Amino acid sequence: MxxxxxxxxxxxxxxxxxxxxxxxxxxxxxxxxxxxxxxxxxxxxxxxxxxxxxxxxxxxxxDRLGSNLITVAPGKGPDQRPVPLPPTAEKMLANIAPVQEVTATGATEAEVYRNDLVPKEQTGGISVLAARLNLLDVLHVTLRSGKWLDRASENLPVTVLGDQAAQRLGVTAPGERVWLGGQSYIVGGILAPNELVPELGTAALVGWPRAQAHLGADGTAATVYLRPHPERVPDVQDVAGATANPANPGLVAVSRPSDLLxxxxxxxxxxxxxxxxxxxxxxxxxxxxxxxxxxxxxxxxxxxxxxxxxxxxxxxxxxxxxxxxxxxxxxxxxxxxxxxxxxxxxxxxxxxxxxxxxxxxxxxxxxxxxxxxxxxxxxxxxxxxxxxxxxxxxxxx
Incomplete structure (x- = not known):
C-alpha cells in the first residue's frame, strides 16, 4: 500500500x-x-x-546668542498706555541673586534724520536710545562695522546705529554724519542683526551721560536686560516684575525673547x-x-x-x-x-x-x-x- x-x-x-x-x-x-x-x-x-x-x-x-536673556519693560496701565519703570528698577533687578549680568537702554526725546533738511515728520520709525557701555556684551550683539561706545565717546556727539536704522538713513559706513537731537552726530558703528533684540535694529544709540545732558533722557531705564544663571531663568522671571516695581508688579512686562523664537x-x-x-x-x-x-x-x-x-x-x-x-x-x-x-x-x-x-x-x-x-x-x-x-x-x- x-x-x-x-x-x-x-x-x-x-x-x-x-x-x-x-x-x-x-x-x-x-x-x-x-x-x-x-x-x-x-x-x-x-x-x-x-x-x-x-x-x-x-x-x-x-546657544550662541544665549537663551537665558530676560527683558523687563514697562507694562500697560488701565488706559493702555505704557507705565514707566521706577528709577530704582535697574538697580533692584541687579540685586537678584541668580542674575549674572544687567544692562539697560533709556528713552530720549530726540529724533534722528539723515540731515537737517529732512522734514521733522519723516522720522523713519527710528528711536534714539541711551545705552549702557556693557550693552553689546550682555546682549551678545556684534558690530557689522565700526566701534562701540567707550568712556570717551559716551560723552560726545557719537551714535551707533542699528542695521535697519542705518539702511533707512542711508548710512553705509562709520564716519558719516546724521542729524540727531538738533545737532550733527558722527556714526561710530553699525550693529549686526540680532534675533533676540530686534528693537535695537531700528535704534540710534548714544551714550547714557550724553543722552541725559543733551537729549532729554531722565536717567530711568526704559528696558532692562538680565542674564541670569541658565538653570534659574524661570525663578528670575517669576520675581522680576515684583522686584522692578514692588508697588505695581502687574504693570511690568517680563519676557524671554528666546521663547518667542x-x-x-x-x-x-x-x-x-x-x-x-x-x-x-x-x-x-x-x-x-x-x-x-x-x-x-x-x-x-x-x-x-x-x-x-x-x-x-x-x-x-x-x-x-x-x-x-x-x-x-x-x-x-x-x-x-x-x-x-x-x-x-x-x-x-x-x-x-x-x-x-x-x-x-x-x-x-x-x-x-x-x-x-x-x-x-x-x-x-x-x-x-x-x-x-x-x-x-x-x-x-
Missing amino acids: TSPPRHTRLRPTDLLRLGLIGPRTRKTRSALSALGICLGIAAVIAVTGISSSNQAHLLARL MARSEAKGALTGLVLSLAGVALLVGGVGIANTMVVGVMERRGEIGLRRALGARGGQIAVQFLLEAVLMGFIGGIGGLITGSLAVYGYALAQGWPVSVPLYTIVAGPSVSVLVAAVAGIYPALRAAGASPTDALRSA
Whole structure:
C-alpha cells in the first residue's frame, strides 16, 4: 500500500526566487507601483529631516546668542498706555541673586534724520536710545562695522546705529554724519542683526551721560536686560516684575525673547502636519498601485497559477509568492524613498547653511512603513491567487 504524497515546504531561497518572478517579468509596471511608495517615503523623510535641520540650526543660534536673556519693560496701565519703570528698577533687578549680568537702554526725546533738511515728520520709525557701555556684551550683539561706545565717546556727539536704522538713513559706513537731537552726530558703528533684540535694529544709540545732558533722557531705564544663571531663568522671571516695581508688579512686562523664537519655530512646525498628511496620501496611492498591479498580475498569470496548483503547489505557497512580490516592491520603494528624501534634506540644508539632521526613527520607520503598506496592499491579491481552482485557472489560461 503506497503512502499519500507528503506536502513539501519551499526553502526561503526558493520563496525569494518566486517572489522575484513578477518584478523581473513586469519591470515597468512594478517600477511604477514602487514609485508611489518611493514618493511617499521620500516626502516623509524630507519633511521630518528639513524640520529637524531647521530646529538644530535654531538651537545652535540660541546657544550662541544665549537663551537665558530676560527683558523687563514697562507694562500697560488701565488706559493702555505704557507705565514707566521706577528709577530704582535697574538697580533692584541687579540685586537678584541668580542674575549674572544687567544692562539697560533709556528713552530720549530726540529724533534722528539723515540731515537737517529732512522734514521733522519723516522720522523713519527710528528711536534714539541711551545705552549702557556693557550693552553689546550682555546682549551678545556684534558690530557689522565700526566701534562701540567707550568712556570717551559716551560723552560726545557719537551714535551707533542699528542695521535697519542705518539702511533707512542711508548710512553705509562709520564716519558719516546724521542729524540727531538738533545737532550733527558722527556714526561710530553699525550693529549686526540680532534675533533676540530686534528693537535695537531700528535704534540710534548714544551714550547714557550724553543722552541725559543733551537729549532729554531722565536717567530711568526704559528696558532692562538680565542674564541670569541658565538653570534659574524661570525663578528670575517669576520675581522680576515684583522686584522692578514692588508697588505695581502687574504693570511690568517680563519676557524671554528666546521663547518667542521657539514659538515661531513651533508655528512653522505646524505646517509639518499638513505635509505629512500629503505624504500619507502618497503612501496610500502607492499601496493602491501595488494592489492594482498584483490583482492584474493574478488575472494575467492564471495559467501559471493553475499549472503550479496542478503540480502540487498549495494555496498557501501561491499566496506567499504574491505577497512576497508586493513586499519586495514596497521594500524597493522604501529604500528609494529613503535615499531620495535624505538627498533632498542634505541639499536643502546645505543651501541654507544648516546642519544636516535626519532623525534616526524616520530612517528606520521609512522602509518599515513601506513594507507594511505593501504587505497590506498585497493581502487581497495573494488570497485571490491562493483560492484559484487549478481546473478553472488552466481552462481560462
